[in-house]
Amino acid sequence: MTSVFSSIVLPKGGRFLRKPDFLKPRPSDESLSTESKRPLDPDELLNAVAEEEGADLRDLNTALGALVDIFPDVQPDVFREMLLSLSDESRLEVVTEHILRNGAQYIQGRYRKKPKDDKDTPARHDALPKDETFRSEKYKRAVKDTLYLEFKSLSHSSIRAVLAEHNYSYALAHPTLQHLASKSWRATITTFFARKRPATSDPDSHPHVEWLPNTAEPLNLLPYLKRTGCSELDQELYRMYIAPVLARQNQERLDSDEAMANEMNEAEAEEADALFDCECCFTAYPFEQISTCDSHAGHFICFRCIKHAANEALYGQGWARNIDLTKSSLRCLAPSVPECQGCIAPELVRRALCTERDGAMNWQKLQERATSEILIKI
Template sequence: MPAEQEDQHAAATPHYKYRKADVEKDTRGIPLAQQDKFRSKGYKEAAKEALYMEFKGLSHSTIKAVLAEWNWSYTDARPTLLQLSSNSWRSSITNFFMRRKTPTAADHPLVMWLAPESRSGRGKRPLLVKTKSPELDQELYETLIVPELEKQQKEQVQQDLELALQWNEEEAEKEGEMYDCECCFIPNTLQQMSTCDIDGHYICFRCIRHSINAALYDQGWARNINTEMCTLKCIAPLASSTEDCRGCVPMSYIRRALLLEPDGEDTLQKLHERFLSEALTQSHLPLIQCPFCPYAEIDDLSLPTTNLFTGLRIKRRPLILASIPIFELLCFNAARAALSTVLLLLSIVALSTYILPTPFLSPLTTPFQTALRRVHLKRRGLRFQCLSPTCSRTSCLTCAAPWYDPHTCYSSQLTSLRLTLERATTDAIKRTCPVCNLSFVKSDGCNKLVCLCGYSMCYLCRKGLKVEGYTHFCQHFRAVPGERCSECEKCDLYRVEDEERVVGRARERAEREWWERQGDGAGGRPEALKGVVERKGVRLEDAGEESANAWGWWWWWWRFRWVDFDAWVEKGVEGLFV
């Protein structure tokens, strides 16, 4: 697979004859994905023992087969085992309380709960039972214990804050230290108040939160926010004047007011992102923006003051080869005269750039600058990497779609979705041998499968059949073939699994997860994207026909001649500069 991925990446990445060598990145220390690593023997044994303890109603061979399908990952194999255990009557009572998609610390057999301490006021605390593998212990701790501890810590901090505010308000009422908000006229403590920076109007934190929410989620941005100062305007009404107060609330008070709410950090982050977006919009700079978040970069190649010769070097070999016939022509008087004339004209053009105004030189310099800009754009490529720590996604500069190698604009989504659905449907019906890790699919025949290594297993429940053999399957006679046996719960030898239902469920889950990975910047459904592209093509074609009808043959002649000239200039720039 790595060789195939390299070939696909090489075929999709544009190569140029005189492209500078990319700086080699040091990939040492970057961890691999957990599903790409080889599992150690200790981890496999610990994962099997943990699952044996949790799923006592399933056979050991079934658990090993499911682990082999998921690269012996405990966390990834558990949902499949939960689904299999729901078909067993022996574990129906346990699964009624433990049927969840992801492991939790509330009902896991490897998690012990310490009794609450009355002296310290601590509640129940989770404690992980160690296994024989430190790797599995770390995985279980991060999956089960850490979320529970973080949840308890947040609840404790919120309870302490509410209790402190309640005590502070009671003490302030006793001492008469309550102050009225000049916006809602509700008395509050001094710790719940802010003041504007001009007239000192008292504004409570509750009014600040309401104003920020109205600015972000309603139509109160222009009314409540001062974009120049990046803060909240004073919202206190003035009785003696028809104008509003020109003061602003300092950002420190806004931060304190928002952080008192459970979702205050998200609101504060959205407020900062809105400030950044407004500042970038008002700057009128050419930007390259991430389609998945507000992150943006200045497009240096679109700035008029950009030095397009930066990073370019003259190729010595083509220049030397081109100068050889020129030196040979210098032996003739006519050639020397022609060369002198050319040098004189070039000197006049170079001198005119400092004397004549720009409009007179634009017909001469525009093709050359356009060619230089296109060369820089080709060397930069279409792949855009977002540097935001909360996003860090890659996208295409042309179609704004998520970047997956190999990438093709306006069709990569369709290809990616198709491959994802095909992979999901294959994984839903395939079986993996726990001995040699060979995956296979049953096309017809009985449900006893024999691997190339000699391992035999049941296709329905994945249990090993080395000891039982065909006695694992139901031996009772049935009047109507295909009906479920009423005397036992063994697997049927020839019963066909409802693959359409399994495949349909897997396709729906894979498609839902695929669209969640695409985010809001994916451009919508493929049909919508295709329709947009087709509509754009119609508009461009209609525009070309209107221009052709207005100018006639002269428009077409000038269009093709200018395109040819522009292409020749670009080829000359690519051949002269590195």
Template sequence: MDNVPLPKTGRLWKSKADLFRPFRTAAANAAADKEHRTHPASASPISLLYDPSNLPEREEPNLRELNSALRALVDVFPDVQPEVFREMLISISEESRLQVVTEHLLTKKAKWVQSRYRTTGKTTPSKPGKSSREPSRGARSDPPLADEDLFRSEDYKKAVKQVFYQEFNSLSKSTIRGVLAEQNFSYTLSRPVLQQVAARSWRFSFGQFWSRRSGHDPTDIRSHPFIVWQNDQEPFVRRTGSLELDHELYELFALPFVTQKRQDRARADFEIATALNDTEAEEAEALFDCECCYSSVSFERVAVCDDACHLLCLDCIQRTVNEALYGQGWSRAANLDHATVRCFASEDCSGNIPQDLVRRALTQGVDNTDIWNDFQARVTNEALLQSRLPFQRCPFCDYAEVQEYPRPRLRHPLAIWSHIASRAPPAIQIMFLSFFTFLTLFTIPCSILGMTVYILISLIPPLNRIFRQSVTRLQKHRRPPKFTCRHPDCRRTSCIKCTARWTDPHSCFESEKTSLRTAIETASSQAIKRTCPKCLLSFVKASGCNKMVCNCGYTMCYVCRSEITSKEGYGHFCQHFRVNGGRCGECERCDLYGDEDEQAVIRRAGEEAERLWREREEGHAGKGEMYTSLY
């Protein structure tokens, strides 16, 4: 029993009695939630919950072929948005669709793309539970094609529709389908948009007021219809009929709670164990005095240097490393030769603290290695600078590689003659013999001149330095400009010449203002575009009313994205007369000619795009400065 029977909701507003549907639905949900919390075992005789250990379902052959073609097109045309490829692959027959799409893009790229270009380093929205510190240490390389951009299976589409129909039961089905069409049926991307649309709906406002009176908040994750809580502590995901959607819901809602709860439990257990151990050690008179802060600690919280066996507590080691990293005590505390911390006891000591004890002090109580990684990166960086070796550094993290250029090598004369004798035609051999005989008359002067130049280059440092710099410059010119970082948390590709993010095709020293302008324009157009849920055609209203008619005949509202039937027509919009314009005070219907504060939406999208762009480029300017200067 993998599929859960879901109640079907009919069209809204068939009769006047439908006005009270939000109140009935909210009351029914509150009663069902209360019944489930009171009697969780009697909710269902069979547990229909998602198991995170389940293997992912295999893709259908046609879907696998479409996604393979989509990945190939993204690799060939990385500057084009994936939605262009999806539209072209769907509209072309299965036979040689990849070749046909490639030919169309090579011959008529502007016609198909229509300014839908991909910004450099475009990232997907992060899911909850991600560490906020991870991007500062060098964010992972962006995948060439995110999971949200792939073709979705029919099971996933049906399941995500049913989930949204239950989660946002105050919205019409056409509105939900319109948002799903805009976001490629992605649950993660569609849910924030639907929350914004539902917050502006008066039906949602009445339903929310009713649900709050009954103790049920629809904006709370705990009230999600497919999240089941066991004793209000551990969340589980109900099966939706699609294993892919089940896994997405688990990572979006359940996994952050489980991870945080596990970390809190581990931290609490460590504190209890430490307190109990200190109490037992104090009763047994087995405490040791730290030779830095002179506090009494147990044996498990003591480190010993490798010279005079000074006893130092782990808290003092952690404070010393923090001061060395983020203060002024680096030269006194760090030992670059052993990549560890010097002994800082009150007595003079030339010993060091072993690395395993330093790591234990920096990671005690929590599963966090950020400080230890920062310390290791700082030690490695200082050691590289002191070595004076030529190395190539990744501009996005602390990874570096030593540049080992091959030394110039002279071939032996016999090897040159063997090469000419074995591969050159007879005419070339005769010419070479004649030329070699002619050069024998000048052997002694040439040898003397060569020895003189070699002696001058070897004995005079400026000439030797100029010669080596010329050879190095020639080798750098012949070396490919593409540098790939091998750090497991980075793996980005950059340009050696301009240290910018590598994109195909790449041009060095691209204007940052042009790059930022492209990012802001793309984000602004994505924020105001609409997509027909029937034919998946994207469009933006330039002028006119908010009743939009697609080429396929589908009619929808530009404001709320809901379907407008032929019977409803312009009755979907407000019919009351307003002298000074503004919002109607007699009804909550959409405006026929209103833009729904489109400029504010564009500005918010532009500021968010600028913030993401500055995070990628490691910029330090204030928020909204460049956006204000550009627009």
């Protein structure tokens, strides 16, 4: 018997000796918390991703990008399957020849969908997205470990099936897994008894996001990304979870600083008796929030009245009354007799509108509508 079993030749790759995923130990929260807790530098991540990408993977992605440019109507997964089944030599030329000769045999109806709004025009597809390219084995392992830790209520086979369907892309597979986890009976029981929130896309509950006190602002917490061991996945997680939170906190900080600066400026102007009365609403404002018309009278108009007049012109019935098409700007709002024929400088109108969140969009709409009205009259 010993001689019989000793004569069995195992595969060189050791496929039968490799541990399946359910026997591999999961990374614990304690081991993840010991990772570096400094904010990730996007430039550093880009350099690390370039170093991790091998020469063969770069060649495959280059060939895939060329095939997508040649056949923009075909889904990229068709080319991925064909490129992996060929050797390194002339695989781009071989795939191109096979598609031209027997395209229906390989494509099998896998074409890119045309936009719903443009059915008559030919579909225009952008360049190959990152989620459709070939992924390294290191990235695949890191994505599986991360999703195993995040979706503990799902089986490993379900997670692997979803990853295989979405080219092992974390960003594409996460919404599908989140939907499956919310519908599973395990998640329902866990949520009911353990009072635990189900897995969501919120960075507050993500296992790889840790919130630590901010030294500059102790009341606000800063998100830190726990390293996954793969720079490409770290970059993707940073872009999905960390960057939006930092941008929102930065915008809130800028808004609060601007509000405080306006209050201090108005208080100092009131102490120095340097307030100007708006000749439309008759309210006192500092110099920074006042504009004048280009007439000889030079009426003072505040930014608040300018915003109300512009919004009424765009979304109400005040276009003919408030907009002067000869100067593509706002008319003077001062209630004078006779009526003032002056206009407010476009730069002042833009400054007044841009003090709101959607001010830049309103200014663009105002310019586009004025231009279209002028072209129609011409």
